[in-house]
Amino acid sequence: MGPILISSDTPLWLSLLAAFLIGIAFGFALEQAGFSSSRKLAGMFYGYDTTVLKVFFTASIFALVGSLLMNYFGMIDLDLVFVNNYYVGAAIVGGVIMGAGFIMGGFCPGTGICALSIGKIDAIFFLIGGFFGAFLFAESYPYIAAFATDYYEGPVKINEWMGLSPGVFALLLIIAAVVMFWLAEKAEKKFPRPDITNDF
Amino acid sequence: MNPYLAGCILGSALLAAMYFSGRGLGASGGVKYAMVSAVKAISPEHAENSPYYSQYVEKERNPLKSWLVFEVVGLLVGGFISGAISGRLKFKIERSPNISSSRRLLFAFLGGLFFVYGAQLARGCTSGAALSGMAVLSTAGFVTMVAIFGSAYAFAWFFRKNWI
Known part of the structure; x- marks a missing residue:
């Protein structure tokens, strides 16, 4: 039963090989989606290209439903899969800072690395900036540690917080995604920029 | 590629990470590990004395030998393969x-x-x-x-x- 490579007798090389192969699929999917183009990514925030929304929600729901089915059939123990810890203040403020970085730079770290792989020079600058961002965080950590670790709720699951089963929550998420996809297709027709979306 | 199809491939990669390694995908962590190892190389005392860096600096182990770093190297290779197939490799x-x-x-x-x-x-x-x-x-x-x-x-x- 999965996760199959987390026991302490798993050799390090095997775990790192899995990471490398999973990374290849990750990078391939991002690049095929067109995420090596910052102007295409930024279209999400001006309505002319909503690929980000479509890929992001499709991927998340695919993995969510896939893992729930695998759990149901006894192929994976979801209690052993990492669930992000919820530090309320840090999640919100960190997210707001990330959003500002997104609209300035046009990439997120994953898409920046993807764009670097095909030769985008702006992506190199984005990642050098990211390197300094990580350094600034480390150096400023003593001053912000109290905030960063405050309001800790534990690895809370959203469906439990709402009092729903995982399956019902997944169904609601799918319905929400379909509505958003429909709105996204309408936005692309309303604010078309074929010069950007077709030439990247 | 159709964005919904690309989303399914991305979702498969994420599901594989959950099934094989019990975790999700990541990217910014790779940047962090690169920064930590640079600080460790330039000023080992600073890295050991800081409460922040010391979380990531084990005594004998190189911080670059982590799951996330190998995944990010794969991300670079996967992006390059896709760009080569679709004719998008270009410095610009x-x-x-x-x-x-x-x-x-x-x-x-x-x-x-x-x-x-x-x-x-x-x-x-x-x-x-x-x-x-x-x-x-x-x-x-x-x-x-x-x-x-x-x-x-x-x-x-x-x-x-x-x-x-």
């Missing part, structure tokens, strides 16, 4: 014709700085917190996702000249 500065290349590079640098700073605070970026977090139904994932996209929409008007 992508920018709106309304702005100069130096302005584009300056804002790319600042964007990266903000993004990774915020990702350290939120303990994950669009990949590790939002995408992977949502797939395991983590409340943190949903909250971070709404904060990232809400903030980018809120600031979009101020940076419109850079893009449209």
Whole structure:
């Protein structure tokens, strides 16, 4: 039963090989989606290209439903899969800072690395900036540690917080995604920029 | 590629990470490990004495020998393969014709700085917190996702000249 490579007798090389192969699929999917183009990514925030929304929600729901089915059939123990810890203040403020970085730079770290792989020079600058961002965080950590670790709720699951089963929550998420996809297709027709979306 | 199909491939990669390694995908962590190993190489005392770096610096082990670093190297290889297949390998500065290349590079640098700073605070970026977090139904994932996209929409008007 999965996760199959987390026991302490798993050799390090095997775990790192899995990471490398999973990374290849990750990078391939991002690049095929067109995420090596910052102007295409930024279209999400001006309505002319909503690929980000479509890929992001499709991927998340695919993995969510896939893992729930695998759990149901006894192929994976979801209690052993990492669930992000919820530090309320840090999640919100960190997210707001990330959003500002997104609209300035046009990439997120994953898409920046993807764009670097095909030769985008702006992506190199984005990642050098990211390197300094990580350094600034480390150096400023003593001053912000109290905030960063405050309001800790534990690895809370959203469906439990709402009092729903995982399956019902997944169904609601799918319905929400379909509505958003429909709105996204309408936005692309309303604010078309074929010069950007077709030439990247 | 059709975005819904690309989403399914990305979802398969995420599901594979959960099935094989019990975790999600990540990207900003790779930048962090690169930074930590650079600090360790330049000033080992600083890395050992700081409460922050010492979390990531084990005595004998190289911080680059981690799951996330190998995944990020794979990300580079996968992106390169896709770009080669689709004929998109090319050195270029992508920018709106309304702005100069130096302005584009300056804002790319600042964007990266903000993004990774915020990702350290939120303990994950669009990949590790939002995408992977949502797939395991983590409340943190949903909250971070709404904060990232809400903030980018809120600031979009101020940076419109850079893009449209």
